[in-house]
Amino acid sequence: MTTAETEPATVAKVVAYVMHEGRLLVFTHDDFPQAELGVQVPAGTIEPGEAPAEAAVREVAEETGLRARVVRPLGSGLYDFRPTKPEIHERHFFHLEPEDRSLPERWSAGEPHPRGGGTSPAWTCFWIPLERAHVLSAGFGARLGGLCEPAGGGRA
Template sequence: MNEPTLETKQIFQGRVISVQVDTVRLPNGGTSTREIVRHPGAVAVLALLEGRLLVVEQYRKPLERMQVEIPAGKLEPGEDPQEAALRELEEETGYKARSIRHLRSFSTSPGFAEEVIHLYAADDLEPTEVHLDEDEFLTCEAITLEQAERFMEEGKIFDAKTVLAVYMWKQFVRTGQF
């Protein structure tokens, strides 16, 4: 089953996303519209430093509050996700990973967006320098699993990528495998 596109109208083109409205043919022969957010994809890093999770705290305008999240960022056109993960980890936390591996890729909101996040695990970290983007204001810290679980209960950790990372970390602590 699919929904062939009959027409596409570009509604918005921004720095990070674009929005389009597609007219589609439904399986029953009728038509409908689909609002679609186009996004180049992103990476996120579950980085462990001496048994603690590296997180960044930053203000998230859509939620109008501070959030604690794992390091993450948008993919540049044609950029290799693993290279992007290494770049974002270093830029946001000031740590380089000597070891990194892909854990999962997942869709964030398949009902209206095409964004896919590639989640990596990084360890064997060495300190370097933080290189934040000019419009990026965040702080980095290393938290315990207990702190991460408490932050989820309190709503400080609220985004899907970080919640998934915390549960994967918890599984790793229990089983030795992600």
């Protein structure tokens, strides 16, 4: 085996926790069983030259159609994406809030330009109580506890 086959690439990613009235924005894929892809939050790859906070705002807009602003960063962590892909995701987590205060309970969205091409996946976005957010798949819930800490503060 070559080094490329045994050593996964590290890819910079963002995970966006969009909060509104004590609820977290999540989505499920329309064309795949929930048991396969689970409940997710907006997330994606940081583009070259893009700051992580900018990537979080962009991903929310692209994946949900919502305009949001960063409230604060919630830290970062590594997530081993193998065996799905030979990648280690360096995830930067952010707390965001929507700019619009009048929001639907549920709506359809999707990825207009999926990485690697192919058909555009579709999903349904909706809000869940933060207390139920540990249903998130693929390690997306790793920094939910940071949403419970006061902004600008943290644990002593």
